[in-house]
Amino acid sequence: xxxxxxxxxxxxxxxxxxxxxxxxxxxxxxxxxxxxxxxxxxxxxxxxxxxxxxxxxxxxxxxxxxxxxxxxxxxxxxxxxxxxxxxxxxxxxxxxxxxxxxxxxxxxxxxxxxxxxxxxxxxxxxxxxxxxxxxxxxxxxxxxxxxxxxxxxxxxxxxxxxxxxxxxxxxxxxxxxxxxxxxxxxxxx
Amino acid sequence: xxxxxxxxxxxxxxxxxxxxxxxxxxxxxxxxxxxxxxxxxxxxxxxxxxxxxxxxxxxxxxxxxxxxxxxxxxxxxxxxxxxxxxxxxxxxxxxxxxxxxxxxxxxxxxxxxxxxxxxxxxxxxxxxxxxxxxxxxxxxxxxxxxxxxxxxxxxxxxxxxxxxxxxxxxxxxxxxxxxxxxxxxxxxxxxxxxxxxxxxxxxxxxxxxxxxxxxxxxxxxxxxxxxxxxxxxxxxxxxxxxxxxxxxxxxxxxxxxxxxxxxxxxxxxxxxxxxxxxxxxxxxxxxxxxxxxxxxxxxxxxxxxxxxxxxxxxxxxxxxxxxxxxxxxxxxxxxxxxxxxxxxxxxxxxxxxxxxxxxxxxxxxxxxxxxxxxxxxxxxxxxxxxxxxxxxxxxxxxxxxxxxxxxxxxxxxxxxxxxxxxxxxxxxxxxxxxxxxxxxxxxxxxxxxxxxxxxxxxxxxxxxxxxxxxxxxxxxxxxxxxxxxxxxxxxxxxxxxxxxxxxxxxxxxxxxxxxxxxxxxxxxxxxxxxxxxxxxxxxxxxxxxxxxxxxxxxxxxxxxxxxxxxxxxxxxxxxxxxxxxxxxxxxxxxxxxxxxxxxxxxxxxxxxxxxxxxxxxxxxxxxxxxxxxxxxxxxxxxxxxxxxxxxxxxxxxxxxxxxxxxxxxxxxxxxxxxxxxxxxxxxxxxxxxxxxxxxxxxxxxxxxxxxxxxxxxxxxxxxxxxxxxxxxxxxxxxxxxxxxxxxxxxxxxxxxxxx
Numbered sequence: 045x046x047x048x049x050x051x052x053x054x055x056x057x058x059x060x061x062x063x064x065x066x067x068x069x070x071x072x073x074x075x076x077x078x079x080x081x082x083x084x085x086x087x088x089x090x091x092x093x094x095x096x097x098x099x100x101x102x103x104x105x106x107x108x109x110x111x112x113x114x115x116x117x118x119x120x121x122x123x124x125x126x127x128x129x130x131x132x133x134x135x136x137x138x139x140x141x142x143x144x145x146x147x148x149x150x151x152x153x154x155x156x157x158x159x160x161x162x163x164x165x166x167x168x169x170x171x172x173x174x175x176x177x178x179x180x181x182x183x184x185x186x187x188x189x190x191x192x193x194x195x196x197x198x199x200x201x202x203x204x205x206x207x208x209x210x211x212x213x214x215x216x217x218x219x220x221x222x223x224x225x226x227x228x229x230x231x232x233x
Numbered sequence: 234x235x236x237x238x239x240x241x242x243x244x245x246x247x248x249x250x251x252x253x254x255x256x257x258x259x260x261x262x263x264x265x266x267x268x269x270x271x272x273x274x275x276x277x278x279x280x281x282x283x284x285x286x287x288x289x290x291x292x293x294x295x296x297x298x299x300x301x302x303x304x305x306x307x308x309x310x311x312x313x314x315x316x317x318x319x320x321x322x323x324x325x326x327x328x329x330x331x332x333x334x335x336x337x338x339x340x341x342x343x344x345x346x347x348x349x350x351x352x353x354x355x356x357x358x359x360x361x362x363x364x365x366x367x368x369x370x371x372x373x374x375x376x377x378x379x380x381x382x383x384x385x386x387x388x389x390x391x392x393x394x395x396x397x398x399x400x401x402x403x404x405x406x407x408x409x410x411x412x413x414x415x416x417x418x419x420x421x422x423x424x425x426x427x428x429x430x431x432x433x434x435x436x437x438x439x440x441x442x443x444x445x446x447x448x449x450x451x452x453x454x455x456x457x458x459x460x461x462x463x464x465x466x467x468x469x470x471x472x473x474x475x476x477x478x479x480x481x482x483x484x485x486x487x488x489x490x491x492x493x494x495x496x497x498x499x500x501x502x503x504x505x506x507x508x509x510x511x512x513x514x515x516x517x518x519x520x521x522x523x524x525x526x527x528x529x530x531x532x533x534x535x536x537x538x539x540x541x542x543x544x545x546x547x548x549x550x551x552x553x554x555x556x557x558x559x560x561x562x563x564x565x566x567x568x569x570x571x572x573x574x575x576x577x578x579x580x581x582x583x584x585x586x587x588x589x590x591x592x593x594x595x596x597x598x599x600x601x602x603x604x605x606x607x608x609x610x611x612x613x614x615x616x617x618x619x620x621x622x623x624x625x626x627x628x629x630x631x632x633x634x635x636x637x638x639x640x641x642x643x644x645x646x647x648x649x650x651x652x653x654x655x656x657x658x659x660x661x662x663x664x665x666x667x668x669x670x671x672x673x674x675x676x677x678x679x680x681x682x683x684x685x686x687x688x689x690x691x692x693x694x695x696x697x698x699x700x701x702x703x704x705x706x707x708x709x710x711x712x713x714x715x716x717x718x719x720x721x722x723x724x725x726x727x728x729x730x731x732x733x734x735x736x737x738x739x740x741x742x743x744x745x746x747x748x749x750x751x752x753x754x755x756x757x758x759x760x761x762x763x764x765x766x767x768x769x770x771x772x773x774x775x776x777x778x779x780x781x782x783x784x785x786x787x788x789x790x791x792x793x794x795x796x797x798x799x800x801x802x803x804x805x806x807x808x809x810x811x812x813x814x815x816x817x818x819x820x821x822x823x824x825x826x827x828x829x830x831x832x833x834x835x836x837x838x839x840x841x842x843x844x845x846x847x848x849x850x851x852x853x854x855x856x857x858x859x860x861x862x863x864x865x866x867x868x869x870x871x872x873x874x875x876x877x878x879x880x881x882x883x884x885x886x887x888x889x890x891x892x893x894x895x896x897x898x899x900x901x902x903x904x905x906x907x908x909x910x911x912x913x914x915x916x917x918x919x920x921x922x923x924x925x926x927x928x929x930x931x932x933x934x935x936x937x938x939x940x941x942x943x944x945x946x947x948x949x950x951x952x953x954x955x956x957x958x959x960x961x962x963x964x965x966x967x968x969x970x971x972x973x974x975x976x977x978x979x980x981x982x983x984x985x986x987x988x
Binding site: 065066067101102103104161165170171194195219220221222224225226227228229230231232233 | 311312314340341344347377381383384385386387485486513514
C-alpha cells in the first residue's frame, strides 16, 4: 500500500513538473543503482550530468560497448565536471544482471535501475542508446543519439554528446541540441 | 503493437495472391541470425529477364520475416533504423525505393510509435540502363535492416543476379510482373494522379522552436462550388482508427502525428485529419521545410494511398507569430487541468471543499438537525458526546467510501460518471425522498429509531443516539452530493480523473471536511454552558426541523417531475404517502410496547418500502428535451460544440453553462445571477450567444466536456471570446453579478480588439 502511494505520488509529481524538454529544467528524480546506492539529480547542481539509456541485450548498445564509446566519452569528459549515469529501463532487468554486465564490460559509472520505467517515461527515453545532457544549472540541454552513426559504418563519427558537453563546459550552446535517437526501442513493461 | 485492419487485409491478399515467384541462385539469401535461425529471408527480383537500354523496368528486394518480427519504413518512427538498399549495377540508374504504405506499431502503451512492415514487404525501385549498354550485366544489391520483435537484430543480405540488356523488346515475366503490380497497389501516389486535393492549415502562422501546434489536413476530390455533393467521391480514412491513416516522414526537429479524423459537410465528400505536433529546441535546419508523409484512404470503399507534401511554415525562435483559427481545427486537446495539481493540494482542496459544503443549500437541513443534536447533547456526559461525534464521522466516511467504490466500480465496468451522478437516477431520487420523509416523521415523534421501546426512556443516549448520528452522517453525504462548492469542483475533478485509490482518498477527505465542524464541537469541552436547559422548546425545534426536511422532499419531487414527468411525480407522492403510513404504523406498535412485533413490523415494512420503490413507474427515461425545457431565467440553445464553434467564427462571444435540476448551487446561480436585470441587459448589449448543457439526466457528451475542464460535476461556466476560441475563461462555481458581467465584457472587448 505504501509502495502504491509512493508510486502515485511520484507520478503526480511527474505530471506536475512535466516531461523533460530541451531548454527546460530537467525533471528531478531519485533512483538507485545496481548496488542500492541512491542518486538524486538535484544533488549534482554545479556539474553537468549525462543520462545514458542502456540495455545490454540491444545490439546497438552492444556495438557501442564493444567499441567502448560510452566509457571513453565518460573518461574524456572528466569525472570532476561531468557525472555519467547509465539508466536501464528494461522491464526484465535486475541489479544482478547489471552487476554481471558491468563486470564483463569493466566500466565504472553506475547504472540506475528503472525496471518499472518511471524514469524512462519521465525523460521520454525511446531508444537504447538514448542520451540526455543536463547542464550545471539543471537544465536539459541535449537529447538524442550519442553520435551520427546509427549503423556503425562511419570512419569518424561525430559525437553529438561529446560536442554537447564540450559546448556546455565552454559556456556555449549545444548544436544540435536535439537529434533523432537510433537503436532498439526501450523494452518497457 | 496494433495492426490496422487494412494492413491485415493486405497481408491476407498478398498471402492469397500468387506466392512469391522463384528467383535464380544467388538472388536469395537470409539475414539477422538469431541462434540457429535467420529471422529474415530476402529475394532479389527483376521484372523482366531482358531489358532494353533506356527503358524503365522495376527491380526490388522482397523481405519475408518470421511471425511477430518487423523491419522499418523510410522513417522508422521513435526507434529503429530505416531499411536500406544499396544497388551496384554497372550502366544502370536505380531510383529511390518506392515504399508501400507502412504499418504503425505501438509499444509500451503507445509511448513508442514506429513505422514499418511485418510478415513481408517488396521494396521496389525503378531502374533504367544507359543507352549503349548491352550483354549480361551483373546486378548486386546489399540490403541492410534492423529487424525487431521484442529484441532487435541488425541484418545484412547480399544478393546478386544477371540482367540481360539487349535492344530486343523488354519482356516482362508475367508472374513477376503480377507480383510487382500487387505490391504497387500499396505504393502511395501523387494526389494529382488520383484526382485528389490535399491542403493543410496550422494553428500558428509559423512554427518556432519549442512551439506546440495543431494542424488539420483536408483530403477532397472536388471543391464545393455548388455542384451536387453526390458528384464528389466519398472519401474516408483508410484505417480503422483515423490516427493510423497518416504516417509522417521524418522532419528534423518536428514531431507530428494524427490525432483523429472527421468528415465535415463543407468538404463535400472529403475528410479532415487532425494532427498535433511539437517543434524541438533547435532552429529550423533548412529553408522551405515541408510536411511530408503518406496517407491511406478509401474512395467509395476502394483503398488508395497518397503522398503528402505540403508547406510547413517555420520561424526563428522568438519571431512574432499569429494564432490562427479555422473551422478545420478542432478545439485543442486540453491537458486535463485537474491532474496538474499535486496530490497534497487536491487533498487540501477536498478538505476545504467539504468544510464549505456545510454552508451550501443542500446540506443546510441536515446541518440544522445536527445543531439540534448538539443542543440535545449539551448536557450529556462527555464520553457519550464524543461517541456521537465519532458515529457521525463514521457515517459520513462509510458513505463516502461506498460512493467512491461505486464510482470506481462503474468506471471499471466502462461507465464514467460524475459528482452527483446518483441524482440522474429517478429511483435514487425517490429513495432519498422516502428516507427524508421517514426521518421527518421521526422528528415529529411519530416513531423512534429503536426497536426496544423500553429503552426509549433513555433515548438520545447510548447506542440509539450513536446509531442515529451515524445515519445522519449518511444522510448528510447523500444530500450533499448534488451541491458543488468552491474548491470542491477541482478536488473531485482530480479524483474522478485519477486511479481508484485517489477517488477513495479524495472523497474521504471531503467527508472529513464535511464532518469536521460537528466533530470539533463535540470535542471542545465547556460549550454546553451556552445552550439553554432542555425543555419543551426542544420538541418545537425538532418539529420545525422536520418541516425543513419536508422542504427538501418538495425539491426532490420537483426534480422527479422535471426529469420523469407529472405521472412519475404523482406516483412518488403516493409512494411517500404509503411510506409515511407505514412509519406511523411502526410507531403505534412501538408505543404498544411489543418489541417483537415492532421488530418484525419494521423489517416487513422496510421490505415493502423497497418493493414499492422498485415498482415505481419512474425508471423509463423520457427525452430530455421534452422533460426539461430551458430554464426560465435564461434562454439558451442546447449545448452543441459545432454551433459554439460557428458562433465564435462569426465573432460572437459565447457563454456556455452546464447545469442540472438537482444541482442546487446551479439553480441558485441561475436565479440570483442570470435572472438579474443588469446581467440580462449586458447579455443583450454584447450580443452574447448562450448555450446550456443540461446534465439532469446522464449525458456522455456533457460528462466528457466537464472532464476536459477538470470537473466531475456541475456547475461549469465558460465564457468564450472569439479571439481565443480554444481558451474559454472558466468562472468560479459561486457566481456574482459583477464577476459575471466583467467576464462577459472582457470576452467582448478581446473580440473587438482583434477585428
